[in-house]
Amino acid sequence: MTGPSLADGRPPTRKRSGGERTTSINSLDHDILCVVFSFLGPFDLAHCSSVCKFWNKIVNKSKLLQDLYHRQRGSYAHSSDMPALSQKPLRYHMREWAIAHHQSSLRVGHVEVDQWKGHSIGVNQCRMKMSSILTGVGDKVMRLWSAESYKCLGEYAIPHAVSLIDYDFDESKIVGLIGTRIGIWRRGGQRSIFPSREGTFPKGLCLRYLDPEAVVGCEDGTVRVFDMYSRKCSRIIRMHSAPVTCLSLSGEQLIFSGSSLGSITISGLSSDERVATLRPNDRIGIKTLCFNPCSNLVFAGCASGYASCWDLRKMGVLWERRVSPNVLYSLGHMQYDTSTIVVGGIDGVLRVLDQSTGELVSSYVMDQPVSSASSSSGGIEKRNGRRLSEDARIDNIPRAARPPIMCLAVGMKKVVTTHNGKQIRLWKFH
Template sequence: MSSCLKHKSHSFPAGRDFALASNNNKRPKRGPPPNNALDHDVLSAIFSLLDCCQDLVSCSLVCKTWRTAIAKCKCFEALYYKQWQMGLVRGLCLEEMAGVTHRLALLQSRWINVDHWKGHSVNIDQCRHKDGLLLTGSSRKKFMHLWSPEESRKCVYKFQGEYRVPVDYGPLVDFDFDESKIVGLVGSKNSRICIWRRSGMTRILNPFKCKGTFPKGLCMSYCDPEAVVGCADGTARVFDMYSSQCSQILRMHDPEVPVTCLGLSDEGSRLSILAGGGSSITVSSVLLPDHEFAAKLHIAGEIKTLSYNPCGNERTVFAGSSNGYVYGWDLRTCM
């Protein structure tokens, strides 16, 4: 991957996925992804050539465009009704059939082990994995469960404890954890950061409400001693967990583009922050007390999730988008 930008330098080789943050530079034009290049009528004509309901279900897993076309396709209704008459399907909708197909494909693979267990009584909408431990959370019930693998069976997880959000603090928005504590972002309007000690179940160590105006927090990430919150106004706010105060406010995106996902890396005195929002990821380095901009990465589609876990010499970031694609960059060539 070609080099894109060295701190405040203003030149790098032209590339598909990288663009400078300068207002004078326009975002490079790109054609639509291959699977979105066909309109609904063409897709319907292609899918009508398939005579197996299972093949159509598998195609519906590719992207939202394909799933919509198949769901509205008459051939799928005909094949589904035929299999229903034969007793091969029992009232499952397309989404449920796709989920079953996906799960069976994973279970039948020789290289993938899938384990599942009942973790919550309601839906799980937050999950973090770190140092072999798994932390799951439910914003509806406002509690988190911590799991650890059993020594005898590495694929079997054992329940370690439950951590609850106080009733009057609002929903659980996001969380992160390390070897000694859990840090959570709670509240839909008035955002708070709470800390739980892992040594004591359901005990809050240091809840605090951020001083001053604090726009709606949408996501957070934690790297001791800083917690970074992505806000609806396009900023990332760095909080010192020991003083309970906001130490920096960083402009990551335009005000109308919220920060919806974050990634952190702590390298000595430098804190690298990756903030995803809209169709771009801002990579910045915080060299206290100055904020140095590094690079801006663009993708086609809206960023839904971001993964950045540097290990050794690896500096790879992955982003999942709304169009079904996974994008990856090696940040060693970008910073």
């Protein structure tokens, strides 16, 4: 239950029973908080703006963001920058700066790897959104973690009679494919299962969720679209003649699906019309794909180690490169990033590619342990990441330093990976 608050968004000051007034940061007035916030960098300042309405108002209504932007760009003395700034909201320019910082960190930054035991048996899936990491598939529980403290924020049990196949989540719920049914876990802990209807869909292999619809890729080559509120299958779309192995959704009502035969089909989410079929030159099965709406590029990883990119504006292949000698299991990029994409696969090397050309920007493996520290999640082992040279022999690197990367998710200057083991790893780029 949400407590009372003042008109400006601040919680009221509480008093102890003895009459003694407690002092908290909420007791500080506007001017003092402005002084405190002025010492922060862009990422800490952005976090502070999300704490409460009062802090958000201070950050956005004062000149903190504007001063910080000019300080980071070194443009205090260049008044010519001001007209360009006024054309777009300042938050847009700060986001551009943050994305550039993220891109630079992936390309040339120092890497640290924090890992912790997250499950009792091996898991192979991870998702990361809004500084939260959700891991699962392998045991009978999904766990939600803080990407900052690694504290477990919640556990979500899987019904014993079924197995979890795939899942997705947002700020309020987790949607999972369990057997031939769909389950919904509220972040508060309540679970519900879609009613069982004979023949609703055959074996599902993958799932993606974009409120209010969950999309399931099936073994028979179809994609089934489910409405989260009516709890009914609203559409059945024939996408492939082979099993659908991976999915991606766009906010423009498009479904991207990859098949075990190596093709990618694009269809409308509402119209069911097939928009296009993309075929890489290498026809071995598509294992992973994603769509970048900012650049209109579609990326895919194949079982033969090839990564491919198509430009939807031209409906043609932009590039194809064999970036690994083995299977690519996962790839992804951060929202709004049009420069880099991160790829992982069976050889355990974390690779960063240029989105426009497919060229290898950098590649990493884990190094020897640095230290271990106790934490609420059961102990954090800290390692350094090691950047590989272009001519590095992967076979000479011990397998312990490069366990297979089964899944990855990309956030601001960080990448989370799962490896079909008990450990969860967070790669931090500085």
